[in-house]
Amino acid sequence: MSAQQKVQEHEKVKVKTVSPTQPLPPNSERKAILTERLIIRPVSEDDVDGVHAIHRQPEVMKYTLRGRIDDNKEMTLASMGRFMPPNDLHTYSNVICLASTGEIIGTGGISTADRTFGWPEVGYLFNKEAWGQGYATEFLKALVSFWWTLPRSEIELGVVAESVDGPGEAPEMLSAIIDASNIGSQRVLQKTGFQEFKRWFEPDIREGHSGDVLLVGFVLSSAGQEGYRAVGSGGPVLEPTDQAPV
Numbered sequence: 001m002s003a004q005q006k007v008q009e010h011e012k013v014k015v016k017t018v019s020p021t022q023p024l025p026p027n028s029e030r031k032a033i034l035t036e037r038l039i040i041r042p043v044s045e046d047d048v049d050g051v052h053a054i055h056r057q058p059e060v061m062k063y064t065l066r067g068r069i070d071d072n073k074e075m076t077l078a079s080m081g082r083f084m085p086p087n088d089l090h091t092y093s094n095v096i097c098l099a100s101t102g103e104i105i106g107t108g109g110i111s112t113a114d115r116t117f118g119w120p121e122v123g124y125l126f127n128k129e130a131w132g133q134g135y136a137t138e139f140l141k142a143l144v145s146f147w148w149t150l151p152r153s154e155i156e157l158g159v160v161a162e163s164v165d166g167p168g169e170a171p172e173m174l175s176a177i178i179d180a181s182n183i184g185s186q187r188v189l190q191k192t193g194f195q196e197f198k199r200w201f202e203p204d205i206r207e208g209h210s211g212d213v214l215l216v217g218f219v220l221s222s223a224g225q226e227g228y229r230a231v232g233s234g235g236p237v238l239e240p241t242d243q244a245p246v
């Protein structure tokens with residue numbers, strides 16, 4: 001997600017909903033989420049080389065907070081720190097590895113700290129060699145399915161007005177903010193069930209950018225969603241559980 005999303009204040013309404021109980025499980029207690037081709041596991045300092053290699057690719061970093069590559073591993077470690085203890089208690093972030101080789105091909109997760117729309121927010125990036133093979137969609141489907149299985153508490157939340165019918169009770173949602181020119185990422189969200197609900201211009205404050213940028217807001221409602229679990233002996237796959245939607 002990019003820095004420009006912080007510029008505009010969105011009108012909020014108060015809703016009663018549910019959300020994963022805070023603090024979230026720490027990285028040390030999280031198990032990997034397994035899909036057909038991916039191992040999605042909590043990020044640790046040992047992953048810095050793999051994450052740094054991705055953070056050196058301008059095509060990938062264009063859509064991040066600073067909009068440019070990391071100069072050195074210290075910068076990469078600092079950005080990873082946003083998802084490591086003690087910040088892991090409010091984020092559910094991961095490195096995304098190929099199950100076949102263990103290679104780190106991406107990072108991504110859900111933050112309950114960055115609440116531009118009030119709802120927890122998803123973010124992800126993949127190295128460019130991995131693009132176009134369905135990995136981001138496979139990752140995001142698994143992540144959100146797992147998210148719905150976390151223990152929940154009732155909560156009162158100020159959320160962006162356009163995402164709900166009005167104040168009162170509302171189904172829990174996840175959100176995303178995307179640069180309108182980032183068609184691939186919008187496709188990933190759509191394939192995962194997210195729906196666009198808002199477009200707006202903001203000054204583009206990313207390094208090396210000027211003028212305005214058109215941003216797109218997406219939400220995914222928990223209504224009708226099912227939790228998933230990793231199963232299978234020959235290779236882990238995700239199958240629906242009979243768990244009721246949250």
Ligand SMILES: CC(C)(COP(=O)(O)OP(=O)(O)OC[C@H]1O[C@@H](n2cnc3c(N)ncnc32)[C@H](O)[C@@H]1OP(=O)(O)O)[C@@H](O)C(=O)NCCC(=O)NCCS
Nearest residue numbers: 001060063125126131132133134135136137183184185187
């Ligand atoms: C966006 C990103 C995550 C997509 O990863 P990916 O693994 O290639 O995604 P998938 O293969 O699962 O799906 C991409 C979809 O977008 C489509 N797509 C990609 N670029 C496109 C373009 N320029 N125009 C139209 N469709 C495009 C693909 O065809 C595919 O859709 P399809 O399955 O219907 O054919 C990856 O490109 C990336 O890391 N980009 C840089 C960081 C970023 O933008 N992160 C998201 C913002 S937070």
